[in-house]
Amino acid sequence: MIEIDAILFDVFGTLVDWRGSLIRDFTSWSVGRGLTVDWTGLVDAWRAAYVPSMNRVRNGERAWANLDTLHRESLQDIGHQFGLPATVHESDREYLVQGWHKLDPWPDSAAGLQCLKTRYIIAPLSNGNMSLLVDLARHAGFPWDAVFSAELFRHYKPDPETYLGAAEFLGLPPERVLMAAAHNGDLRAARKFGLRTAFIARPHEYGPAQTHDLAPQADWDFVASTVENLATQLGLPA
Amino acid sequence: MIEIDAILFDVFGTLVDWRGSLIRDFTSWSVGRGLTVDWTGLVDAWRAAYVPSMNRVRNGERAWANLDTLHRESLQDIGHQFGLPATVHESDREYLVQGWHKLDPWPDSAAGLQCLKTRYIIAPLSNGNMSLLVDLARHAGFPWDAVFSAELFRHYKPDPETYLGAAEFLGLPPERVLMAAAHNGDLRAARKFGLRTAFIARPHEYGPAQTHDLAPQADWDFVASTVENLATQLGLPA
Numbered sequence: 001m002i003e004i005d006a007i008l009f010d011v012f013g014t015l016v017d018w019r020g021s022l023i024r025d026f027t028s029w030s031v032g033r034g035l036t037v038d039w040t041g042l043v044d045a046w047r048a049a050y051v052p053s054m055n056r057v058r059n060g061e062r063a064w065a066n067l068d069t070l071h072r073e074s075l076q077d078i079g080h081q082f083g084l085p086a087t088v089h090e091s092d093r094e095y096l097v098q099g100w101h102k103l104d105p106w107p108d109s110a111a112g113l114q115c116l117k118t119r120y121i122i123a124p125l126s127n128g129n130m131s132l133l134v135d136l137a138r139h140a141g142f143p144w145d146a147v148f149s150a151e152l153f154r155h156y157k158p159d160p161e162t163y164l165g166a167a168e169f170l171g172l173p174p175e176r177v178l179m180a181a182a183h184n185g186d187l188r189a190a191r192k193f194g195l196r197t198a199f200i201a202r203p204h205e206y207g208p209a210q211t212h213d214l215a216p217q218a219d220w221d222f223v224a225s226t227v228e229n230l231a232t233q234l235g236l237p238a
Numbered sequence: 239m240i241e242i243d244a245i246l247f248d249v250f251g252t253l254v255d256w257r258g259s260l261i262r263d264f265t266s267w268s269v270g271r272g273l274t275v276d277w278t279g280l281v282d283a284w285r286a287a288y289v290p291s292m293n294r295v296r297n298g299e300r301a302w303a304n305l306d307t308l309h310r311e312s313l314q315d316i317g318h319q320f321g322l323p324a325t326v327h328e329s330d331r332e333y334l335v336q337g338w339h340k341l342d343p344w345p346d347s348a349a350g351l352q353c354l355k356t357r358y359i360i361a362p363l364s365n366g367n368m369s370l371l372v373d374l375a376r377h378a379g380f381p382w383d384a385v386f387s388a389e390l391f392r393h394y395k396p397d398p399e400t401y402l403g404a405a406e407f408l409g410l411p412p413e414r415v416l417m418a419a420a421h422n423g424d425l426r427a428a429r430k431f432g433l434r435t436a437f438i439a440r441p442h443e444y445g446p447a448q449t450h451d452l453a454p455q456a457d458w459d460f461v462a463s464t465v466e467n468l469a470t471q472l473g474l475p476a
Binding site for chain 1: 306372390
């Protein structure tokens, strides 16, 4: 019997559909702007640049920079490969960066969180910066009790400072905290640092041809199909 | 015309009635426990110990300690003067410390915040520690978009790191952020560091004989009688 007081959620992919949201947003926004951009290719390449850009911060190659900054820089690096002109206006470039602040949730996310909040403290634990997470929660209707961003710790997941830092701010030992994520790597780190683990399957996060994180790769404490399904497994009424 | 994007709230006194809540809670809890304590005297003395205990952290006399820790220590110092035996059981002492985590809101607080949230980002900026603020928000129904505690900055208000740190996490220049408080000193600091200011009058925070912070002591940007009244002044429907 696992007893927990709080649930921390990964956000990108676990609660929101970043890929579908950005492709939809940019495609509709670019109509009539004279831009011929391969938005699907750009969004996939932009996301692929995310882990390497964070790792340069994590391994000390560069000083702390938040996710908006990393997004801005990597867009500069990859945009031209997909037809985004290097001369694009600064405000248009900023529109794209801010796209990450208004991603749509998966259909079950908001209702599932609302249900879990009736019994547990709920908060994101995300590599997104604070203002991004605040904007996302307002856009998607996530009723957080607190917001834990890598920016608070100046460390990105999977660094221990993030998981242990959030538990400490909540005044809880790690084993009373459940980390919920669609990514096995996130859960591996959370378990290593003493947290409980819940895998939420999001097999289309990376589009129809997704090849990784299709299924749990360890005996996680919970394996759920949706946030609502996790709530049911925790004994909450559907 | 003042344009703002976010409102930060002081919590103790501004949104919750710490004095009335603690006296009611402890009085009812102590019935049948064989404790003869002057709870009103104890609560007032406990609160009076708050600023000096924080100032020892602020001036570097001692290392960072969060508010739960300061409360625990000052209770140890003052309890016996009001009839709390030095031999009181540790769990009873902890009950008193945790009393600060479940203070009742003023009648207008939750509804006023709900209204302000429809247009503005709302968050506490409080010297309470994170877990205290999370527990309080759940108890009182405060629908925060984020939670900013002195603990995040390892600096207590009125240090600049708190006001400027919260604005920076929100990605906003200080002049787009409104600080709302029942205390002129809090607003003096907020204005000094570039934030907008709203005084919310709470003339009974310290009981019927309150002598300070009965009225605004400067030309604050807003002077309101309640949180709901602040929302009305900002043009939101009542």
